[in-house]
Amino acid sequence: MYKHSDRVDMELLGSHKTRATKVSIWALTGPVLVIAEKPKAARKIAEALSHKLITRKYGKIPYFEIRSSPLVVYVASTAGHLYTLHTELKGYPVFEYKWVPAHVVEEEKKYTRQYLELLSKLARECKYYVNACDYDIEGSVIGYLVIKFHGDENRAFRAKFSSLVHDELKKSFESLAPLDYDMVESGLCRHELDWIWGINVSRALMSAIYQATGKKVILSAGRVQTPTLKYVADREIERGLFTPLPQYTIKVKLKKAGIDFTAEFTENPVPEADRASRIKSSVLREKHLVVSDYTVERREISPLPPFNLSDLQYEASRILGFSPMKTQKIAEELYLEALISYPRTNSQKLPPSLNYREILHKLSDIYKYGALVSQLLRETKGILRPVEGEKEDPAHPAIYPTGNTPRNLTRDQWALYDLIVRRFIAVFAPKAVISYTRATLVAPLTSYRFTCSGITVEYPGWLAYYPFHAPSSKTIPHLTRGERVEILSVIVRESYTKPPPKLKKVDILKWMESVEVGTEATRAPIIEKLFERKYLENTKSGVKITDLGLGVVEVITGFFPELTSVDLTRAFEKLVNEVKTGVKKREHVIEEAKSVLKRLMEGFNKHISDIGVLLSSRLGIVDNYPKCSVPGCRREIYVNTLCRYHYEAYKKLREAYNEWSRRKNTSYEEYLRKLKEMNSTGALIRDVIEHFELKALREKQ
DNA sequence: GCAAGGTC
Numbered sequence: 001m002y003k004h005s006d007r008v009d010m011e012l013l014g015s016h017k018t019r020a021t022k023v024s025i026w027a028l029t030g031p032v033l034v035i036a037e038k039p040k041a042a043r044k045i046a047e048a049l050s051h052k053l054i055t056r057k058y059g060k061i062p063y064f065e066i067r068s069s070p071l072v073v074y075v076a077s078t079a080g081h082l083y084t085l086h087t088e089l090k091g092y093p094v095f096e097y098k099w100v101p102a103h104v105v106e107e108e109k110k111y112t113r114q115y116l117e118l119l120s121k122l123a124r125e126c127k128y129y130v131n132a133c134d135y136d137i138e139g140s141v142i143g144y145l146v147i148k149f150h151g152d153e154n155r156a157f158r159a160k161f162s163s164l165v166h167d168e169l170k171k172s173f174e175s176l177a178p179l180d181y182d183m184v185e186s187g188l189c190r191h192e193l194d195w196i197w198g199i200n201v202s203r204a205l206m207s208a209i210y211q212a213t214g215k216k217v218i219l220s221a222g223r224v225q226t227p228t229l230k231y232v233a234d235r236e237i238e239r240g241l242f243t244p245l246p247q248y249t250i251k252v253k254l255k256k257a258g259i260d261f262t263a264e265f266t267e268n269p270v271p272e273a274d275r276a277s278r279i280k281s282s283v284l285r286e287k288h289l290v291v292s293d294y295t296v297e298r299r300e301i302s303p304l305p306p307f308n309l310s311d312l313q314y315e316a317s318r319i320l321g322f323s324p325m326k327t328q329k330i331a332e333e334l335y336l337e338a339l340i341s342y343p344r345t346n347s348q349k350l351p352p353s354l355n356y357r358e359i360l361h362k363l364s365d366i367y368k369y370g371a372l373v374s375q376l377l378r379e380t381k382g383i384l385r386p387v388e389g390e391k392e393d394p395a396h397p398a399i400y401p402t403g404n405t406p407r408n409l410t411r412d413q414w415a416l417y418d419l420i421v422r423r424f425i426a427v428f429a430p431k432a433v434i435s436y437t438r439a440t441l442v443a444p445l446t447s448y449r450f451t452c453s454g455i456t457v458e459y460p461g462w463l464a465y466y467p468f469h470a471p472s473s474k475t476i477p478h479l480t481r482g483e484r485v486e487i488l489s490v491i492v493r494e495s496y497t498k499p500p501p502k503l504k505k506v507d508i509l510k511w512m513e514s515v516e517v518g519t520e521a522t523r524a525p526i527i528e529k530l531f532e533r534k535y536l537e538n539t540k541s542g543v544k545i546t547d548l549g550l551g552v553v554e555v556i557t558g559f560f561p562e563l564t565s566v567d568l569t570r571a572f573e574k575l576v577n578e579v580k581t582g583v584k585k586r587e588h589v590i591e592e593a594k595s596v597l598k599r600l601m602e603g604f605n606k607h608i609s610d611i612g613v614l615l616s617s618r619l620g621i622v623d624n625y626p627k628c629s630v631p632g633c634r635r636e637i638y639v640n641t642l643c644r645y646h647y648e649a650y651k652k653l654r655e656a657y658n659e660w661s662r663r664k665n666t667s668y669e670e671y672l673r674k675l676k677e678m679n680s681t682g683a684l685i686r687d688v689i690e691h692f693e694l695k696a697l698r699e700k701q
Numbered sequence: 702g703c704a705a706g707g708t709c
Contacts, residue, residue: 028703038708039708039709077708078708079708079709080706081706081707109709133707136709142706142707187706191704191705193704194705194706195705198702200703201703203703216702219702222703223705225704237703276702332708336709344707350706391707424708432706518706521708525705526705675702
């Protein structure tokens with residue numbers, strides 16, 4: 001490490017805990033190492049610092065040298081976290097851990113070794129250090145640990161910027177802040193809390209199975225994955241217990257000027273069969289309906305905002321059928337090919353400094369976008385003002401195409417790239433104009449009301465560029481208030497209530513985003529992790545939870561209930577923020593977490609053999625316990641001869657008959673037979689019907 | 702081997 005004895009410099013810096021003045025990088029008197037969070041950021045930073053930069057390579061990794069005599073500045077980068085928390089200790093609870101280079105302990109992070117070697121080498125040659133990672137708590141930790149282990153905290157600064165725009169970068173390096181210890185401490189605190197909870201509960205689960213069977217099975221639990229698993233479990237149970245109920249929709253067929261159209265009863269669906277048929281016959285007695293209201297509303301619909309990663313994942317799932325992980329992977333590939341901007345962003349805003357015109361111009365050279373771009377420039381008369389969304393990201397703008405020409409893209413890469421380009425073009429386009437026609441018609445004697453509606457795209461605007469939200473048009477005849485319309489017929493259709501739809505991966509992602517667990521970059525991988533653990537599995541129609549997944553949720557709900565709720569994330573956020581603002585010390589927060597975990601572990605350990613049997617039985621690796629009497633169900637008995645889920649189904653099936661028979665006159669046996677033949681009947685309910693209720697009826701006869 | 706968080 002650089003040995004310094006320069007008095008002037010120490011006066012300039014003061015003690016690191018107290019100094020508060022901003023320092024220009026150009027006022028420093030020795031070699032400087034600037035640490036960026038990723039290679040692309042390093043290049044942008046180097047370009048902002050000087051026109052005369054020398055690009056060098058360490059192995060395959062580029063770094064930059066700026067000679068501004070007498071100063072030398074090196075700009076190099078990490079590749080995200082180069083350090084990770086680690087322990088040598090086996091068993092649990094475990095509270096001793098330290099920061100170690102990720103490449104040493106994690107096989108799939110081998111590639112980070114060269115990044116660390118380069119930073120270490122440059123750090124030895126330098127006297128000053130600038131943490132220029134993304135300005136958020138993770139960036140603060142990433143840069144800090146490199147400085148701590150390879151540089152010198154006492155001669156270190158923080159560069160603060162919220163975009164990689166030339167002028168902003170330049171300014172931030174002309175007024176470097178002291179190292180941001182508050183952010184670092186809160187970041188370290190977040191890492192430790194996640195580690196303590198995640199590692200310990202995971203080890204406890206694995207240990208339970210090992211003690212019960214001698215088998216090593218990889219299980220896991222964590223602040224993000226466990227509430228997510230619980231969400232899928234709850235949905236799956238709800239579907240499994242779903243008991244469809246009959247309901248009735250009433251429509252009238254109408255005729256005006258030779259055109260047939262249909263109006264819907266405003267109180268649809270009607271629960272009771274007899275009420276529906278009474279309404280039908282009384283409406284039939286009236287020969288016509290009277291128009292009570294007819295409105296045409298023209299609405300201007302703004303373009304959708306530019307993509308952040310989750311919006312891209314939703315749209316790619318809906319339009320292209322891509323899983324969130326697939327979308328993320330392809331977006332990262334496009335980013336590395338310099339075809340799109342940084343994809344792991346939450347922002348729905350484009351930087352005002354971006355040269356929209358230049359990007360559009362470059363896009364128009366890509367054969368399929370030429371026509372779209374010239375249409376856009378015509379329609380907007382060249383005034384390019386993008387629509388923005390609400391969501392922001394401290395470190396990155398929304399996703400946009402760079403305008404570089406794609407070469408040798410795969411079909412999937414093209415499809416995603418096309419979506420991104422179209423969405424980008426559409427944000428500049430005019431609003432769409434859509435007219436909604438709505439009529440209300442009243443039966444004169446009974447006052448029953450019916451409605452019908454039409455929709456027409458008057459002017460496509462942005463929908464011409466991004467057509468995936470264009471409504472399909474539907475027309476109804478023009479009507480006048482007070483007008484009589486002839487009734488052709490009245491139709492009553494019997495249908496059944498619908499279960500909540502089966503989840504797809506993207507629905508899980510949406511839920512995670514809505515409750516704010518995980519981050520842009522981690523949600524899709526964490527969903528995949530639940531599959532890897534065999535907690536979830538894929539079926540043709542969507543995601544299904546396994547018996548193991550249900551068992552893990554039951555055990556964690558019983559012994560570590562905090563971990564099944566997104567409230568733990570909220571609690572962490574509060575603590576991490578209190579550390580950031582200096583209200584609490586990291587050490588105290590961690591001590592508190594340890595004592596909570598210790599107490600919970602004692603409760604777990606008291607029941608570890610039962611837990612081990614439960615998890616092992618769900619895995620199918622033990623068999624010597626009393627099982628639920630539903631054939632094929634390997635869950636342990638909960639009440640009488642049934643597991644907890646089949647017992648719930650048994651109760652639900654009987655309860656639902658009351659409501660069913662109120663709606664429609666049906667014998668219990670008919671009810672059972674009808675439920676059995678319907679696809680929407682929950683699997684648990686179906687099991688109980690097939691194996692108990694129908695069997696019992698047959699035996700009675 | 703286990704988390705969640707960065708990024709190749």
